[in-house]
Amino acid sequence: MSAVLESPPVVAKPVMARINWVKAAPWLYTIALFVAWELLVIALDMPPTVLPAPTDVFGAIAKYWSPIWKNSIQTLYTTTLGFAIAVVAGLAIGLFIGWSKTIYAGLYPLMIGFNAIPKVALVPILVIWFGIGTVPAVLTAFLISFFPIVVNVATGLATIEPETEDVLRALGAKKMDIMLKVGIPRSMPYFFGSLKVAITLAFVGSVVSETVASNYGLGNMMSSAQSQFNVPLVFAGLLMLAIEGIVMYAIMAWLERRMTGWAHRSTMAQ
């Protein structure tokens, strides 16, 4: 064995071996997608009003940068605001539901029923109540994204190991003690995990509402571009949404690792 371990001749590694392929993969695959898309458009001779090539889409982004930027910011604003409300309300409702088995049993069917309603159907009602614009977009983002947060927090609380509860109750722990010492810390990995799902849903909510009932935002920009057959601009809007979605998701994933790293090491991650 020792012969193998003896100092290997110092050779500069070839370029291919020096690249961290795992790290590079997301970028390479993205580029590959755009190249394939471009080639497909060229090969099928697609008119830009049906399927614009990526070069057309990037061209549209450059050409309409000012409105795209303004509307992207607006969508990001309504989404994150709705998401922030969903985080606060979801956490509160989740803790409330997970508090007792009776509340859990009583409210769970209602929550499922509520979640089954397509949120786009609620937008007209929100418009009647609040008019068009920012408010219904924020509320739709909130309504669509708070459910996964509630369910995850409540599940984390409802699945405390009975032995843990017994040990603490035998010591004279009140319900509040058990929640503070065990329930809430225990549900945090579920909570942070649900944020990744919730933020992507929040984009769906805000864009749906902007498309139907707003004069601002990427949803509105895309629907008016579509009515003018400006298909490259529609795709430019989609691309901006995808970018915002990826960035927000990455932030949530980072937050999750940062706050509840222990859960990825312990048995709860299995």
Place this chain on the structure above:
Amino acid sequence: MSHLVSIDNVDMRYGGASGTLAVSGLTMRVDKREFAAVVGPSGCGKSTLMKLVTGLHIPQTGVVVVAGQQVTKPVSIVGMAFQNPTMLPWRTTLENILLPLEIVEKHRHRLRANKKEYVEKAERLLEIVGLKGFGSKFPWQLSGGMQQRANLCRALIHEPELLMLDEPFGALDAFTREELWCVIRDLHAAQGVTIILVTHDLREAVFLADKIFVMSSRPGRILKEHHVPFERPRDLEIMYQAGFNDMVHELHGEIAKARVAA
């Protein structure tokens, strides 16, 4: 009045009047500083016994008295340890061990001001169970046997008069188990704590206990009470003596009979 635990003619039924009767006519006494073991066929209500003594369940009929007081609510003078170590993964081992102090009425108000004293106590316990220097590790960095040692520390940190152990070594390999038997034996000798150990392992019961209760199958009651005659301190070697094996054999026969009777 030297009984620390006395249970008199207790019935415990789960799930209303037509539910399963877990224990019936249960009567047993455990003296102060005594080490009692409870053995029996599976499903004989051993865990119910644990919950009755700690006050997590209140019996429908009969009386449970712990430390001279009838049990009507959780008694905070007990420490508990289960087969599953249930360490909280977001706390270090030391913080896990200190958890009972944040709960027990007597300690929770003086924990913050006297943190140092309590930490020293926890570290002494860690040293006794052979985990010196592991306090800052997280539970998931410890092996199963080490977690169970920490679990024992957590059960003992608030100086309980009574330690209830529910098959604490069930999930461990044979050598680790024997090591922990010695840890428990020494803790019992040093701390003057009363211990009730619920177990399936008859050798464990005979090696550790002063008194062994054999339970019937459901509904559980005490079939027989044995006094273990071996001198303390006991060495692991006694497990290879004829007297030891005879006793294990006898217990085995009684439990086998109780299973058939079911």
